[in-house]
Structure formats: C-alpha cells, structure tokens
Amino acid sequence: MKKDYQRPIDFKTGRIDMNHGAGGRAAAQLIEELFARAFDNHYLRQGNDGAALPAPAELLEGGRLVMACDGHVVSPIFFPGGDLGALAVHGTVNDVAMLGARPLYLSASFIIEEGYPLADLQRVVQSMAAASREAGVPVVTGDTKVVEKGKGDGVFIATTGVGVLPRGRDIGGANARPGDVVLLSGSIGDHGVAVLSKRESLEFETTIESDSAALHGLVAAMLAAAPEGSVHVLRDPTRGGLATTLNEIARQSGVGIRLEEAAIPVKPQVDAACELLGLDPLYVANEGKLVAMVAPEAAEAVLAAMRAHPLGAEAARIGSVVADEHRFVQMATRFGGQRVVDWLSGEQLPRIC
Amino acid sequence: MKYVDEFRNGDLARGIAARIAAEVQPGRRYSFMEFCGGHTHALSRYGITELLPDGVRMIHGPGCPVCVLPIGRIDLAIGLALERGAIVCTYGDTMRVPASQGLSLIKAKARGGDIRMVYSAADALKIAAANPTREVVFLAIGFETTTPPTALAIRAAKAQGLANFSVLACHVLTPSAITHILESAEVREFGSVPIDGFVGPAHVSIVIGSAPYEHFAEEYRKPVVIAGFEPLDVMQAILMLVRQVNEGRAEVENQFTRAVTREGNLAAQKLVAEVFELRSSFEWRGLGEVPYSALQIRPAYAQFDAERRFGLAYRPVADHKNCECGAILRGVKRPADCKLFGTVCTPESPMGSCMVSNEGACAAHYAYGRFRDVAVVVPA
Amino acid sequence: MVERLDGDQALVDLAGVRKPVSLALVPDAAVGDYVIVHVGHAIGRLDAAEAERTLALFGELAGGEPAAAPAIPA
Numbered sequence: 001m002k003k004d005y006q007r008p009i010d011f012k013t014g015r016i017d018m019n020h021g022a023g024g025r026a027a028a029q030l031i032e033e034l035f036a037r038a039f040d041n042h043y044l045r046q047g048n049d050g051a052a053l054p055a056p057a058e059l060l061e062g063g064r065l066v067m068a069c070d071g072h073v074v075s076p077i078f079f080p081g082g083d084l085g086a087l088a089v090h091g092t093v094n095d096v097a098m099l100g101a102r103p104l105y106l107s108a109s110f111i112i113e114e115g116y117p118l119a120d121l122q123r124v125v126q127s128m129a130a131a132s133r134e135a136g137v138p139v140v141t142g143d144t145k146v147v148e149k150g151k152g153d154g155v156f157i158a159t160t161g162v163g164v165l166p167r168g169r170d171i172g173g174a175n176a177r178p179g180d181v182v183l184l185s186g187s188i189g190d191h192g193v194a195v196l197s198k199r200e201s202l203e204f205e206t207t208i209e210s211d212s213a214a215l216h217g218l219v220a221a222m223l224a225a226a227p228e229g230s231v232h233v234l235r236d237p238t239r240g241g242l243a244t245t246l247n248e249i250a251r252q253s254g255v256g257i258r259l260e261e262a263a264i265p266v267k268p269q270v271d272a273a274c275e276l277l278g279l280d281p282l283y284v285a286n287e288g289k290l291v292a293m294v295a296p297e298a299a300e301a302v303l304a305a306m307r308a309h310p311l312g313a314e315a316a317r318i319g320s321v322v323a324d325e326h327r328f329v330q331m332a333t334r335f336g337g338q339r340v341v342d343w344l345s346g347e348q349l350p351r352i353c
Numbered sequence: 354m355k356y357v358d359e360f361r362n363g364d365l366a367r368g369i370a371a372r373i374a375a376e377v378q379p380g381r382r383y384s385f386m387e388f389c390g391g392h393t394h395a396l397s398r399y400g401i402t403e404l405l406p407d408g409v410r411m412i413h414g415p416g417c418p419v420c421v422l423p424i425g426r427i428d429l430a431i432g433l434a435l436e437r438g439a440i441v442c443t444y445g446d447t448m449r450v451p452a453s454q455g456l457s458l459i460k461a462k463a464r465g466g467d468i469r470m471v472y473s474a475a476d477a478l479k480i481a482a483a484n485p486t487r488e489v490v491f492l493a494i495g496f497e498t499t500t501p502p503t504a505l506a507i508r509a510a511k512a513q514g515l516a517n518f519s520v521l522a523c524h525v526l527t528p529s530a531i532t533h534i535l536e537s538a539e540v541r542e543f544g545s546v547p548i549d550g551f552v553g554p555a556h557v558s559i560v561i562g563s564a565p566y567e568h569f570a571e572e573y574r575k576p577v578v579i580a581g582f583e584p585l586d587v588m589q590a591i592l593m594l595v596r597q598v599n600e601g602r603a604e605v606e607n608q609f610t611r612a613v614t615r616e617g618n619l620a621a622q623k624l625v626a627e628v629f630e631l632r633s634s635f636e637w638r639g640l641g642e643v644p645y646s647a648l649q650i651r652p653a654y655a656q657f658d659a660e661r662r663f664g665l666a667y668r669p670v671a672d673h674k675n676c677e678c679g680a681i682l683r684g685v686k687r688p689a690d691c692k693l694f695g696t697v698c699t700p701e702s703p704m705g706s707c708m709v710s711n712e713g714a715c716a717a718h719y720a721y722g723r724f725r726d727v728a729v730v731v732p733a
Numbered sequence: 734m735v736e737r738l739d740g741d742q743a744l745v746d747l748a749g750v751r752k753p754v755s756l757a758l759v760p761d762a763a764v765g766d767y768v769i770v771h772v773g774h775a776i777g778r779l780d781a782a783e784a785e786r787t788l789a790l791f792g793e794l795a796g797g798e799p800a801a802a803p804a805i806p807a
Contacts, residue, residue: 272354272748276770280398335584336363336370337400342720343700354748356767356784360791368795444772473773475755502774505757559769559777585791592794611783612769618777621758 009033014118021112021146034122035110035142038129043105043140051140053105053162062167068095069160077124077154080194081209082287084157085128090214090287091238092161093135097216098234098290100171100223101163106132108142108159113152121155128157135214137161168228175232176253180321181299183292185218185306186211186314187265188242192284193273208269213288218311222292225305230298236290241283243341245291246329256324259331259341263318283344293321356611360583361399369588370404376595383409384547385594386684388416388530389554390710391582397717399584409591412684413714415530415640416554418495418523419446420682420706420713423638424670426523427452429660430492433521434458434466437663440484441468442477443492444499446710451703453670474499474506474520481510481518490659491520498556500524500648501621504628507650507657519659522650525635527557528565529646533637535573537683548684550594552587553579555609562617566605574603581609628654636669638706639679678705681714688718695719734766734775745770 009029019026036044043051059065072088089106096103108128112121132139190211197208215236223231233253237245242264250257266281274281288311294302299317306312319331329341377383387393393413396402402411415421427450434441441458448459448470462468467487471477474491481489493503503520510518531551553566558579566577576597580590590608597604607613628651635647650658659665672678676698677691688694688707698704700716707715734756736744741757745768752770756762759775767779 268354268748269750272750275354275357276747276750276752333398333400334363335361335399335401335404336366337403339397339400340720356779356781357747359788362791365791365795369791372794475773498771498776501758501776502755502772505755505774556769556771556776581787586787589787589791589794608787611780611787612777618758620760621776624758 009118011118011122016112016114016116016118016121016146018114018146018148021144027144031144034125035144038125039108039132039139039142041138041140043138044142049141051105053140056102056104056164058102058164058166063169064165064167066096066099066101066163066165067160068092068099068163069158070095072157072159073153074195075153076195076198077120079198079210080207081191082194082212083124083127084155085124085126086131087210087212087287088157088159089128089131089135089137090212092159093137093214093216094236094290096161096163097214097219098171098236099163099165100169100219100231100234101165102220103135103137103161103163103216105162106137106139106159108139108157110142110144111152111156111158112144112146113154114146114149116154124155124157131214135216137214137216171231171234173233173235173249173252176249176255176257176293176321177232177295178255178321178323179296180232180293181296181317182246182257182259182319182321183294183299183303183306184242184264184316184318185215185290185292185312186288187267187270188237188286188289189266189270189274189281189284191287192241192279193270193277195285196277196279197273208267208273211286211288213311215288215290215311218290218306218309221305221309221312222302225301226294226298230295231292231302232295233293234290237286239285240344241281241285242291243280243282243329244344246341247327247343249291249293250324250327250329253321254325254327256322256327257319257329258322259319259329261331261334263316265314265316282341357583360581360585362585365585366401366404366588369585369592373409373588373592373595374406376592376599377406377408378599381408383549383595383598384412385409385550385552385591386412386414386534386548387552387554387580387587388414388527389552389557389582390417391555392552392580392587393417393714393717395582395584395587397720401584401587404588405591409595411591412548413681413717414534414551414684415637415682416496416527417707417710417713418499418525419444419450419710420678421525421530421637421639422447422450422494422523422706423636424452424672425636425668426492426521427458428670429665429667430490430521431456431458431461431466432665433488433490433659433663434468435461435464437488439467439488439490439663440480441466441490441492442471442480443468444472444494445470447492447494449703449709450706451709474502475509478506478509478513478515478518481515482513485517487517489518491518492523493520494523494525496525496527496554496557497560497625500625500629501560501618504624507628507654508624510657511654519657519662520650521659521665522629522648524629524648525637526646526648527554527561528568529643530637530640531566531569533640533643533646534683535569535575537640537685548575549598550576550578552590552594553577553605555580555582555586555612558607558609558613558617560618560621563605563607563613563615564617570603570605576603576606578606579609579613581612627651636667638672639682673704676705678707678715681707688715691715734762734764734768736764743775745775
C-alpha cells in the first residue's frame with residue numbers, strides 16, 4: 001500500500017456528508033482539494049485559521065479601514081448570468097466600494113447542507129474563485145460547516161470584505177444634499193427578473209441575465225473624474241430595488257428625492273417580464289448597478305466617466321435631491337402624473353386583481 | 354409592448370386631461386367610484402389624479418377582494434393550518450391580512466403553519482398532487498375574474514380523482530357590491546357623499562360582460578362606464594362619465610370595447626355555474642352581511658368544499674373599533690380621515706385590510722398619495 | 734398567443750418574453766390572437782380592430798376636436 005495515499009474526492013457523484021464538517025481528515029481534504037485549490041493564494045497557503053495582512057498604504061497615510069459583511073442565500077443557486085458564488089464576491093466587494101474604499105481582501109464562510117451534491121458545490125466555489133480573481137480581491141481565510149439535511153437550503157455563503165479609505169474621504173447615505181444630482185449606472189430589474197424567470201418558466205428570446213458584477217473599478221473611475229468630495233453618496237440597489245435604496249438614503253440624509261420615470265433605464269424585456277409577472281421594476285433587485293448623489297457642478301464629469309466604463313455604459317441622470325422634511329421619494333411618471341415611490345412592504349407580491 | 358405601451362402614452366394623456374378640464378362644468382363637483390383593483394392601481398401608479406381637474410374626485414370602492422375578506426374567513430384558514438395540519442395555499446396579498454389574536458397567515462406561517470403562497474389555483478392543485486398524504490386547502494378569494502380559474506381547479510381535481518384537495522371559497526360578486534353601496538344609508542342620504550357614476554371594472558367585465566350593469570343605470574339612475582385597465586382607458590372613461598353627468602344620462606357605456614362584450618366570456622360563466630352556486634348571504638368586511646353576494650361550492654363537488662370537508666363553522670369577528678375600513682370601502686370616508694391611518698396602521702403593521710393589499714384605498718394612498726396630504730412643493 | 738402547448742396550455746409573447754398560460758377559459762383562441770392574461774389564465778381575447786379604434790379615439794380626444802362618443806355595444 002502506498003504511504004499516505006488518499007483517494008481523491010469524487011466531485012462527479014459525491015455528496016457532502018457530516019464528516020466533511022467534523023474537522024477531521026475528510027474536512028481537511030475537502031478544504032485542500034476544493035477550497036484551497038480554487039482560491040489559491042499566498043495567505044491560504046499558510047494553512048492557518050486566520051490571515052495576517054499588511055497595512056495598506058492609504059492606512060499608513062492617515063486613511064481608515066473599511067469592513068463589510070453579507071450573507072448570501074439566493075435560491076435558485078444557479079441562475080442566468082450568475083450563481084451564489086459570484087454573487088457572494090460581488091455583493092461584498094460592492095459594499096466596500098460603496099463607501100469609496102478600495103477592496104482588499106475577502107473571507108468566506110460556507111454552511112453546507114448534508115447531501116448537497118459535490119458537483120454543484122465545486123461549481124459554486126470555482127465560480128466564486130473566478131469572480132474573486134477577476135475583481136482582484138483574494139479570499140484569504142474561510143470556514144466550512146455542515147448542517148443536517150433539512151436545516152440548510154443547499155449552501156449559504158457569508159462573506160466579509162476588508163478595504164481601505166484614503167484620508168479625508170467620507171461617502172455615505174447621510175451625505176445627500178439638496179441640489180445633488182442623482183445618477184444611476186444602468187438598467188434596473190435585470191437580476192431579480194433573471195432569478196424569478198427561472199421559477200416562473202418564462203422564456204426569453206435573448207435570455208435576461210443577472211447583472212451581477214463587481215463595481216469597484218467603476219467607482220474608482222467616478223471618483224477620479226471629479227474633485228475629492230464631489231461624490232456624496234454611493235449605494236447599490238440590491239434587495240428591494242432602486243425604490244428601497246432611494247428611500248433609505250432620503251431617510252438617512254433627511255432629504256427628498258425627485259425622479260423622472262422616463263430617465264430610468266429599463267430593458268424592454270425586463271419591462272415585459274415585470275408586466276407578465278405583475279412586478280414593478282423599481283422594487284426588483286439589482287446586483288451590478290449603483291446609484292450616486294453628486295454635487296451638481298461635478299455631475300457631468302462623473303456621468304461621462306460612468307458612460308466610458310463598461311459597467312456604466314447606460315448610465316443616466318435620473319433625478320435630483322431636494323429639501324423635504326417628509327423625505328418623500330417622488331416621481332414624475334412617464335404618463336405625466338406624479339407618484340410617491342414608497343418603501344416596499346414585505347415581499348413584493350404580484351397583484352391578483 | 355404591443356397594445357400596452359400605446360395605452361400609456363403621456364402626450365395623449367395630457368390631451369384627454371385637457372378635454373376633461375374643458376368639459377367639466379364650472380363649480381360642479383363630480384364624484385366617481387371605481388372598484389376594480391386594476392383601476393386603483395392605475396390611478397396610483399401613473400399619477401392620474403394629478404391630471405384631473407379639481408372638481409373631479411375619484412373614490413375607491415370595495416374592489417379589492419383582499420380588503421373585503423372578513424377576519425372570520427382568515428381565522429378559518431389559519432385554523433386549518435395550525436390546528437388541522439393542512440397545507441393552506443393562497444394568493445400573496447391574503448397572507449398579510451390581519452386576523453384574530455394578532456395573527457395573519459404570514460404570522461401563522463412563522464408559528465409553524467404550512468402556508469404557501471401560490472400564483473394560481475393550478476399551483477395549489479400541483480401541491481396537492483405532490484403531497485398525497487397531506488390535506489391541501491386553497492383559500493380562494495376574488496371577484497368574477499379569479500373565480501373561473503378556481504372552478505377549473507375544482508373540476509380538474511375531480512377529474513384527477515384527488516382525494517386531498519379542497520377549496521375554502523370566498524369568491525364574491527361585483528354587482529352585489531355595487532348594489533350594497535347604492536343602498537347604504539350614507540349614500541342614499543342626500544347631501545352626504547353622492548356618487549355620480551361608476552367606473553366599471555376591467556377584468557371582471559371581460560368575464561361577466563356589460564349586461565349586468567344595465568340594472569344599476571336604470572334602477573338607480575347612475576351612469577356606468579366600463580373601462581380598460583390602462584391609464585388612458587381610465588381617463589377616457591372619466592371623460593365619458595363627465596359627459597353623461599353633464600347630459601343627464603344614466604347609461605351603461607363600454608370604453609373597453611377591445612375586450613368586453615355585452616355577454617362576456619360565456620365559456621367562463623358556464624364553467625363557474627357548473628361548480629358554484631349563490632350563497633344566500635356573506636359577510637363583507639366593512640359592509641356587514643350582504644345577500645346573494647358570494648358563491649359556495651355546489652353539492653356535486655362537496656368533497657372539494659373545505660367548509661363541508663372540515664365541518665367549519667363561521668364566526669364573524671369585529672374590526673378594531675377605530676378602524677374605518679368599512680366607511681372607506683363604502684366611499685364615505687377617506688384614508689386620511691381614519692384615526693389609525695399612518696400611525697398605528699401602516700403597510701408594515703396593518704390594522705385593517707384596506708392597508709394590506711396595495712390596491713386597498715389606504716395602502717394606495719399611503720404609498721402613492723400621502724404626499725398630497727402635505728404641502729409639498731414640486732419643482733417646476 | 735404564439736404557440737399551443739399540451740392540454741390547455743399555450744405560450745403567450747409580450748415584447749419577446751414568453752410565458753405559458755392556460756387557455757381553458759378561451760378555448761377558441763388561435764395562434765396570432767391577442768389575449769388578456771390574469772393569474773396565469775387567458776380570460777378573454779383582445780379584438781385588435783377595436784383596439785385600433787380606441788387608440789384612434791384617444792388621438793381625436795387628445796387633439797382637441799369634438800369627437801362623438803365611441804360606438805357602444807353595451
């Protein structure tokens with residue numbers, strides 16, 4: 001018998017079992033053959049439970065550290081244009097980027113349900129690793145747990161991201177000011193429709209794909225295009241859609257927002273799908289878009305920078321920030337009337353009447 | 354989107370709005386009631402109210418089937434889930450309607466009730482077929498538009514020989530709702546809230562046709578204009594109503610000619626008649642007991658009637674004493690008139706059903722119209 | 734409606750997006766017809782000629798010319 005021979009994991013037909021989470025040999029093998037191999041970087045190779053990270057230059061120059069975290073539970077796990085793994089990277093990288101910070105490192109915690117097919121797990125992990133590499137943000141530490149069958153929906157991923165802010169930069173939801181211009185980086189509703197369409201057996205001529213993407217490059221381009229301090233707010237409209245994000249900002253900043261419906265980009269097929277499903281695109285999740293509130297004198301330059309970037313090609317000016325003690329988000333409809341765009345109540349439920 | 358976008362054209366809207374403004378008689382007030390969820394939604398989502406002249410007021414009637422569903426019926430459904438272990442399936446909005454003991458279907462779900470949201474009655478059938486050892490009950494609500502799909506499901510259940518599927522029928526009838534409003538004390542009383550005309554529902558009329566409304570026009574001398582559910586349809590219908598009022602006419606007119614005929618969808622009507630029959634009386638939230646206003650399942654399909662199957666006894670439950678849903682549904686009070694509106698009663702914690710469905714008058718006002726209660730300056 | 738499927742089902746198309754719906758309530762709908770869909774069922778056919786007439790009427794009303802009330806098959 002060969003010394004130290006270990007049969008490689010059967011990724012084709014194998015399934016996660018309780019051994020994989022027990023911390024023993026099976027667990028170590030899973031980490032080595034799947035996670036470490038996929039994410040492979042200097043930190044993971046140390047083989048420790050944590051990573052020792054160098055202080056980034058901006059920090060040494062008086063900047064600040066940024067940390068953000070996310071739990072990812074999307075179902076179905078694989079959908080047109082993405083999957084849970086890629087989403088996990090994009091979501092947390094974006095949270096860091098929305099503060100105007102440079103994302104540096106990610107951690108990933110996997111909670112896997114007993115019986116989950118290893119082939120699917122491998123696909124998710126490899127996709128996550130690819131997204132991480134493409135974004136240039138390595139997963140430097142992680143953890144794996146297995147829960148009994150019935151106690152988890154396949155796999156959940158929790159990520160934490162660390163980034164750094166240059167000295168003096170302060171971008172946040174409370175910074176919108178009356179007069180600011182509201183910019184949107186592209187069409188809304190793509191992700192939510194892509195995920196829902198699978199469930200609702202919708203077919204598309206050209207498949208609607210999730211817009212899941214890492215936005216830190218776009219953010220960097222925007223910040224470089226105008227004097228420091230011109231961009232007041234950045235946020236990505238994920239769950240609850242654009243409407244929810246704008247209401248959050250209005251509330252945090254104590255302002256009102258006025259929108260032009262005609263200026264908000266929606267792909268015709270997303271529009272049609274929402275029509276068929278009884279949904280309002282304003283409330284549908286996006287995973288690769290951002291909204292920005294920018295000082296009026298810088299708006300042109302920032303918008304041009306967005307349009308020049310592949311992830312902002314359809315960027316548009318969709319409205320402005322106004323003084324409003326009631327913090328209403330109001331919209332001039334394409335039809336010519338006015339409506340308030342309120343918070344979402346509970347889940348968005350398709351209308352029946 | 355063909356036959357969708359054209360009916361949402363903003364330029365045409367402005368033109369029709371100008372027409373309405375031109376034809377409204379100065380100093381005269383017009384109050385029109387719409388009781389179709391689709392119309393409430395269209396008015397809100399497209400901001401049509403802004404385009405109407407001051408003298409025209411739109412009143413939301415009891416066109417939201419979720420809103421008129423009484424607490425007692427939700428209690429029955431919750432009981433089936435929590436006490437009888439049935440899988441209870443229903444449309445989304447129904448899940449949030451507040452019931453007794455601070456519960457709702459969504460809260461009962463959190464307590465362990467197997468309660469599932471479905472998009473159609475057919476989905477409930479699929480769940481029954483997939484879970485042969487469990488009882489599956491479909492909480493069927495809605496006006497004449499959703500009734501045919503329920504009838505189809507019951508007929509299919511019989512054909513498939515499903516032994517575990519039943520329906521808790523709460524389907525209600527539109528003409529009865531209108532009659533009840535016209536008969537209600539406040540409306541009859543001269544000088545109270547006069548309703549000058551009705552905007553007839555879109556989808557319901559596709560099914561029942563325009564004939565059933567002729568009775569109202571004749572007997573109560575109120576014009577009815579059946580309108581499509583796109584915003585331009587609604588605006589044209591309002592114009593037609595203004596004209597009828599100005600000319601002293603009380604007729605049934607059909608604006609929705611592209612989809613509504615006088616007889617309606619006979620295939621659907623026949624199907625419904627096969628499976629359902631009239632109930633002698635049914636409680637409507639806010640309106641009390643209304644005769645011949647709802648449907649129950651015929652004896653031939655008794656095994657699919659959840660009320661018979663589980664021996665359910667209906668117990669009416671009163672609304673919160675400050676809840677004005679009843680008056681609001683009848684069009685005599687506005688959401689802002691309710692003491693609970695916007696404070697205790699919000700979409701997140703609804704006290705009454707008008708706040709639950711986004712076609713409820715209160716929810717629509719909260720989401721889209723609240724800004725009109727306060728002086729908000731809209732920049733030019 | 735673009736295609737009949739098994740049983741009562743058919744595929745409808747809105748701006749290139751397709752969805753299966755039940756035709757049980759509109760059994761005589763044919764490929765090429767427009768239908769009005771609600772809770773997963775087609776509940777009625779849309780008469781294209783009437784649709785065009787209604788649109789034309791909107792145009793007239795909006796254009797500020799005196800227009801007669803539409804033909805009423807009420």
